[in-house]
Amino acid sequence: QKEVEQDPGPLSVPEGAIVSLNCTYSNSAFQYFMWYRQYSRKGPELLMYTYSSGNKEDGRFTAQVDKSSKYISLFIRDSQPSDSATYLCAMPGANSKLTFGKGITLSVRP
Amino acid sequence: KAGVTQTPRYLIKTRGQQVTLSCSPISGHRSVSWYQQTPGQGLQFLFEYFSETQRNKGNFPGRFSGRQFSNSRSEMNVSTLELGDSALYLCASSLGQGNFGNTIYFGEGSWLTVV
Numbered sequence: 001q002k003e004v005e006q007d008p009g010p011l012s013v014p015e016g017a018i019v020s021l022n023c024t025y026s027n028s029a030f031q032y033f034m035w036y037r038q039y040s041r042k043g044p045e046l047l048m049y050t051y052s053s054g055n056k057e058d059g060r061f062t063a064q065v066d067k068s069s070k071y072i073s074l075f076i077r078d079s080q081p082s083d084s085a086t087y088l089c090a091m092p093g094a095n096s097k098l099t100f101g102k103g104i105t106l107s108v109r110p
Numbered sequence: 111k112a113g114v115t116q117t118p119r120y121l122i123k124t125r126g127q128q129v130t131l132s133c134s135p136i137s138g139h140r141s142v143s144w145y146q147q148t149p150g151q152g153l154q155f156l157f158e159y160f161s162e163t164q165r166n167k168g169n170f171p172g173r174f175s176g177r178q179f180s181n182s183r184s185e186m187n188v189s190t191l192e193l194g195d196s197a198l199y200l201c202a203s204s205l206g207q208g209n210f211g212n213t214i215y216f217g218e219g220s221w222l223t224v225v
Contacts, residue, residue, distance in 0.1 A: 036216075043114070043200055043216035044153070088153065097143070097166050098214070102152035 003027050006089055006101030014109050019076040023089035023101045026070065030091040030099075033065055035074045038086045038103065047087075048074070079108045112137065114203050114217035122223045128189040131220045135182050135203030139215075141165075142184040144176060147198040147219070156199075159184055160206075191224045198222075 006023045013019055021035075032051055036044035048063045050056045056063045062075040076083055088103040115134040123129050135142050144156040155168040159178035176186040182203075188195055198219040205213075 041218075041221075043202075043218045045216065046213060049213075090153075097155040097158065097168060098145075098153075099155070100145075100153040 003030075003093075003099050004089060004091060004101045007104055008102065009104035010107065011104055012107045012109060013079055015079060015081060017079050017108070019079050019083070019106060019108075021074040021076075021087050021089075021104055021106070023072050024070055025072070025091060027091075027093065027099075028070070029093060030070075032092055033063070033072050034090040034092075034098075035061075035063060036088045036090055036100075038088060040085075044088060076106075079106075081108045081110050084108050114201055114215050116199075116201050116217035116220050118220060119218065120221045120223075122225060123191050124225055125191055125193060127191050128187060129191060129222060130185055130187045131199050131201075131222075133184045133186075133201030133203075133217060135184070135201075136215055139203035139205055140182050141204045141206060142178055142182065143202045143204075143214070144184070144186050145200045145202065145216075146170070147200055148196075153200070156186065188222075193224050196222060196224045 004025045034049040035047045037047045038044040050063050053065050053067045060077045064073040084107050086103045086105045089101040090098045117132045141160045143158040145153050147153045157176050158166040162178045173189045178184045200219045201217045202214045
């Protein structure tokens with residue numbers, strides 16, 4: 001079993017839709033959770049990070065963590081064509097390296 | 111301020127050759143990490159350097175090596191290239207060592223194609 005599993009996608013939604021992106025993880029040592037966004041032919045950029053269980057909101061984006069289920073989600077409200085990108089969840093392990101999900105490619109149709 | 115700069119952006123090499131990729135971190139950042147990104151495996155950690163010392167290493171063969179200079183710039187080298195080494199190689203920098211509490215910034219990557 002991979003340490004971090006991410007829904008494979010791709011995902012296509014109409015503009016304005018609510019998008020839910022999910023990852024599960026198996027390593028209980030993961031305490032810090034990140035979401036990166038990667039546009040085509042660009043490097044990943046940090047979108048959100050959170051330490052604790054619960055929700056963290058930043059504009060149209062909400063990161064949710066459920067440590068008891070080892071499940072994290074990223075919600076995008078009122079999705080825009082500019083949100084079309086690959087989204088990756090990532091978690092630092094005990095040796096500080098980041099373990100990434102494989103990423104899900106989101107396409108928001110105008 | 112300038113972001114993480116990687117050179118070259120694109121390159122094509124032949125099997126058996128070697129390649130050196132360069133990374134200039136954000137000014138003041140002392141930690142540099144390297145990742146390989148492929149469609150099949152996603153993003154995989156190669157190694158991390160801090161203050162010119164390799165601090166962590168991923169599960170890659172010895173053909174993959176790196177170093178960091180006193181100005182925090184880093185290079186990675188892949189020797190005896192194989193077709194499977196074709197990937198996007200990403201460099202990331204952060205202020206301190208490790209990822210806890212340190213925001214990590216990625217460069218745009220070096221696209222390597224091995225033919």
